[in-house]
Amino acid sequence: MLERLIRSLEASPVMKRGEYDYFIHPITDGVPLVEPALLREVGCAMVRVLDLSGVDKIVVCEAMGIHIGVAFSMMTDIPLVVVRKRSYNLPGEVAVHQTTGYSKGELYLNGVSAGERVVIIDDVCSTGGTLRALISALGQVGAEIADICVVISRGDADIGRPLKTLVRVDVSGGRVRVVDTCI
Numbered sequence: 001m002l003e004r005l006i007r008s009l010e011a012s013p014v015m016k017r018g019e020y021d022y023f024i025h026p027i028t029d030g031v032p033l034v035e036p037a038l039l040r041e042v043g044c045a046m047v048r049v050l051d052l053s054g055v056d057k058i059v060v061c062e063a064m065g066i067h068i069g070v071a072f073s074m075m076t077d078i079p080l081v082v083v084r085k086r087s088y089n090l091p092g093e094v095a096v097h098q099t100t101g102y103s104k105g106e107l108y109l110n111g112v113s114a115g116e117r118v119v120i121i122d123d124v125c126s127t128g129g130t131l132r133a134l135i136s137a138l139g140q141v142g143a144e145i146a147d148i149c150v151v152i153s154r155g156d157a158d159i160g161r162p163l164k165t166l167v168r169v170d171v172s173g174g175r176v177r178v179v180d181t182c183i
């Protein structure tokens with residue numbers, strides 16, 4: 001089922017961001033372009049693996065969660081919340097710190113209330129810093145996290161909760177290899 005994703009990942013270029021080996025792929029970077037068939041394949045797989053029972057909202061992070069979140073929201077009719085990298089100073093906004101393998105910044109959550117049931121989706125989990133920040137922000141507003149899924153995992157980050165992954169990759173020697181798939 002994930003043939004397009006697997007084929008395109010194994011053709012991904014890898015570049016250095018400082019010491020970090022960073023792969024470049026349409027789903028994780030939006031470049032050179034995002035094929036609708038690839039986006040559909042990812043969206044359909046996420047619909048199959050995620051537990052959506054009673055879910056009120058989908059939570060994604062700017063920027064590379066957005067296209068996946070839009071596809072998933074249109075397929076499931078569940079509203080989408082985008083966690084932003086700048087503040088809107090709206091009442092109840094929650095700020096958390098994000099650290100990745102190559103960057104640091106702040107994330108700002110709006111639009112989720114206490115008691116709401118959400119799923120988190122994202123393009124990739126590497127150090128887990130982004131997912132831990134999202135989990136912390138959702139905990140601070142009192143939301144219930146029903147499920148979490150990323151398209152691609154690299155490494156074995158501990159996010160303190162179960163994480164579903166469409167494909168696991170190894171990035172070494174300047175290459176991406178798919179080592180496991182969930183379906």
Ligand SMILES: O=P(O)(O)OC[C@H]1O[C@H](OP(=O)(O)OP(=O)(O)O)[C@H](O)[C@@H]1O
Nearest residue numbers: 062063064100101125126127128129130
């Ligand atoms: O597991 P981690 O080490 O946290 O890495 C994963 C995060 O890295 C990327 O986000 P990034 O903040 O680089 O921004 P972008 O989505 O704007 O490219 C990606 O979209 C994930 O959210």
Ligand SMILES: Nc1nc2[nH]cnc2c(=O)[nH]1
Nearest residue numbers: 021022023028029124126
């Ligand atoms: N595109 C891309 N995004 C990432 N986010 C965390 N690691 C990576 C990576 O290697 N490539």
